[in-house]
Amino acid sequence: MLIVGELINTSRKPIKEAVENRDAAYIREIARRQAEAGAHYIDVNCGTLVRNEPEVMAWLVELVKEAVDLPVCIDSPNPRALEVGLELAADRGQPMVNSITAESERFNTVLPLVLKYKARVVALLMDDSGMPDTAEQRIAIVRKLVGDLTRSGVPEDDIYIDPLVKPVSTSDSAGVEVLETLRFIRKEYSAVHTICGLSNISYGLPNRPVLNQVFLIQTMAAGMDAYILDPLDRTLMGFYYASQALLGKDPYCSEYLKAHRSGLYRKD
Known part of the structure; x- marks a missing residue:
């Protein structure tokens, strides 16, 4: 099973504002939190920024690489932005x-x-x-x-x-x-x-x-x-790990037990 973390997307207001303000720390933090929550890939999508999408794509991918050691999913309708992102992401798996x-x-x-x-x-x-x-x-x-x-x-x-x-x-x-x-x-x-x-x-x-x-x-x-x-949706991820176990896709329920030990199923 593969989880692609979707949160670094300029269609989301917080990400759009972070890009506009060049808030690198915020972008790195969102990448890090997704990785810690179980993402296997980090999606990068700045397709709403038509005027300078390749430039923003490069900036975002570099920040993700600084924050986490995960491969990147390059998400764009613009072939030029795709190539810019892929070239930078190619050294991360x-x-x-x-x-x-x-x-x-x-x-x-x-x-x-x-x-x-x-x-x-x-x-x-x-x-x-x-x-x-x-x-x-x-x-x-x-x-x-x-x-x-x-x-x-x-x-x-x-x-x-x-x-x-x-x-x-x-x-x-x-x-x-x-x-x-x-x-x-x-x-x-x-x-x-x-x-x-x-x-x-x-x-x-x-x-x-x-x-x-x-x-x-x-x-x-x-x-x-x-x-x-x-x-970062704890309930959704909880169902994900439980479903894997019940469908026989989690040998010895190891991922489910790991999620349990991490406190994922704890009611706050």
């Missing part, structure tokens, strides 16, 4: 690219970067026809993306399919379609990984953490093996 799609222009632009830096890659289920609604539409894109990536030299083990989680507030079947897609991937592509931005499922609804927590458990049971999430 295998980097991750977020993301490639089956859209022709995006695929052809991002693929050379994935190959050049031997990166893991989040493959988002979108193509030139837009965003899929049904599991069948998602599955067709899975087949195309996995086929095109592997034929280009990307190992299946480096591919992380993002099934495109949509808010259940906009479609009653949004969660079900994702679960069906996950089951297909686990059956047909056992070496390929799956990942998602968990909180998308609850957008627009009250009590969002409850929906996120339940969807975490449901998707883990369906085969999801990586998440982009807030590792």
Whole structure:
């Protein structure tokens, strides 16, 4: 299982303000806290800063490298910002690219970067026809993306399919379609990984953490093996470790026991 810490993102007001004020100490602290909470990768996303995104990306990645000894997930719609981040992150273990799609222009632009830096890659289920609604539409894109990536030299083990989680507030079947897609991937592509931005499922609804927590458990049971999430959410991380143990993915319950000893399940 893989956790990508999502908090260094300029769409979040505290991070945007820290970037504007060049508050390096705050950025380093957020990176450090995510690492201590169990993140395996630190995501860096400054895509809202269109005017100077490559410059900000470089600054953020350098700060993350100063704070933690973890690989970095470079998250941007801008190929130039992706390359700047990947070049700097390449000396901290295998980097991750977020993301490639089956859209022709995006695929052809991002693929050379994935190959050049031997990166893991989040493959988002979108193509030139837009965003899929049904599991069948998602599955067709899975087949195309996995086929095109592997034929280009990307190992299946480096591919992380993002099934495109949509808010259940906009479609009653949004969660079900994702679960069906996950089951297909686990059956047909056992070496390929799956990942998602968990909180998308609850957008627009009250009590969002409850929906996120339940969807975490449901998707883990369906085969999801990586998440982009807030590792500082103690309850969510508690469910993550408990689910791993119950699904037989935590030998001797070692990670669950470690989380228990750290005080994760203690009620404050």
